Amino acid sequence: MSAGAFDVIVIGGGPGGYVAAIRAAQLGFKTAVVERDNLGGICLNWGCIPTKALLRSAEVYHLMQNAADFGLSAEKIGFDIEAIVQRSRKVSSRLTGGIGMLMKKHKITVIEGSAALDRGKDAPTVVVGKDRYTAKHVILATGARARTIPQAGLEPDGDKIWTYREAMVPTEMPKSLLVIGSGAIGIEFASFYRTMGAEVTVVEMMDRVLPVEDEEISAFAAKSFKKQGLKLKVSAQVEKLEKTAKTVKVHVKDAKGKVEIVEVEKVIMAVGIAANIENMGLEALGVKIDRGHVVNDGFGRTNVKGLYAIGDVAGPPWLAHKASHEGVVCIEKIAGENVHAFETGNIPGCTYCHPQIASVGLTEAKAKAAGHEIKVGRFPFVGNGKAIALGDDQGLVKTVFDAKTGELLGAHMVGPEVTEMIQGYVVGRQLETTEAELMHTVFPHPTLSEMMHESVLDAYGRALHI
Template structure:
């Protein structure tokens, strides 16, 4: 026996390690089991490394058009090995920071694979082959997810990739086909086209970013095409037609016809699957519906003392959601009464160039819920700071309840909108009205002025358009 714990957390990603820190703050003796590195997919194979690459791509693309700013750089070159090195330096620095926080909280970290053997017992298979049994009052499952593939389109490390393999590319291909036009697919499309890669996106739905507001999808499709990305929607990829050799070819059904696409590589970006296998769910009679663990609003599973959070329970598969869920679960274990997470209040971000961000209901969702809706929309091209940046595409759109003037949702495309969405997230939490938002003084010149103008636009009172 290695020890007695108040909580053992299986998985050290943004859900698991944040939960562990909160547990430590509340005086709970805590252990984290992580088979890879603490920080999880988000830090080592997702959020952080992909955003590091996106930033390098953005700098490269902006440098090539520096003459617009009076900056002449006639021979702009890309050293992709240094791009990758910078990415690794960033993840290593954050990894060291998380290790420090766990050590500071006196949280025991077991490097190995954890599985539940009994309701109050977790087995750790250490990397050196040793097996350690942990007794615990509570267990928190935070094992995350992995990229989903399609039968016949499994990653082969040479021609077909998921985001995991793409992050480790040593050289850039000349061309690539991206299967899937969701958030991850569009981020990769934006990044790679900025690096100079010829990009084709094939999306099954009628529009890219199908879960976003329709105006956001339409604008992002226009802007991706403007950057040079070829986008094909309402297209069904036929995996059985995949051919590999000097690159790849694949056929898709589009508008009643079959069309062949060719590129150097193919990236599959069709969602993520929960890591629920091999963690002992069957030992405690926890069933996973469509592979996702079912929980209540405090993230309790059907087994007493066992909780689950993050990508393994489905819903919004976002790092900040997993962290918040982890805090709620730990506080419930500690006897507190945490407020439940409301998905409508969760900001969602797309880190393409330009960015997109949203919170709350889309216009269509609001109408489906029976609201009489009015919208306020304001373009960045009328904002001085956007002109200064040289990034004038996009807009801020607010979805408003006509009866109460309360904000129902906010949707943005444009420069730095992922850093601006929190203001509208707070407005959602506070049940703010368009008057509250428009009466908030937005300093000039800032990009955030577009938010105040959009609030005024809901009643036709915008000033600068």
């Protein structure tokens, strides 16, 4: 049966979907969002937000354990894992409830259920249960899920072999665990559990942890992780998981073919994501798919009339802020506004482990590979007064410039609060700033941000404090 007609229907209520819906409503479109689970998507419910709440608890616990370094004393330091998880879930619930209020505020219809697509006039018809909805524009924002290793015996079981979902809500703290994958998700969980006292091993197929980051930043982070007691096994892969009554025996093969057995209580799978493209009728519509993701043209448009795709389902980087901005570009193009095609070069990446990692633009290696003659600047946290006062002076700010034009090609950081600092460089790149403007920008003292200035100066042999 026909259940309603809209200007825009968004399938998926995550950061890409609900933001696209809000912008559509602001532009005067009659809008609906279809969501099969909870508004906010993975990010607010099972990703970005609740993990940061967990990591905040770990950060406070770490500070409590080192109270004497600040002239303070703390006795009987401990934690309640149930209370930590409960706080994380409350933070998540507070935000997802806020999304519901935003939908009401903007008069956006929320349709509960799983959506499928059928052929339609202006755009595919959206089918939810027995109801059929029509729109001039349908936006896929269905997100992604945890990817698993396609090998028998390596499947998550929710008991001893976890995905991010189980890792986020432990009922008790494991004494030992192994994380497969050292991207942002894997390293954040490794950092949390290690800080809370678990013995943690990380297995990475590539030759270094955090392999998408600048090599120098990755090496600095690895050194810090090892100092904290994290065991890192790179150029290695898990061959077999052998479950016993209380543990998992993990068979890890190194680059030379040698197999080592690591016995742990839990295993966390963190080997990437897979887009949610199944069971929606995309194949029947002839939607173009490439390497598991829906192909779009930079404005969200797919090869099917009236159908768009944004966020994780449309490919990397798989980040909430990418999805949100991509959704805004998509809907503003639909509205006929003068917008630029969506590009990924100015999207920052942040990892909230200890120490934090943040970056934007090209790494040093990629800048060279792209043919740039470069100038590279560096400034260590140990030379910054605010970092020393914080008692957290281990870190590095690195900037990469085009030697001929002064263009800021990339910025890479490791250290406390760099996930907040990176936005300065993001704005600089968006405004096509050169080294000259950055050199003449006044940074407040005493702040960690002064290191951003010093790194720029260092690229041109003008650093003041090293």
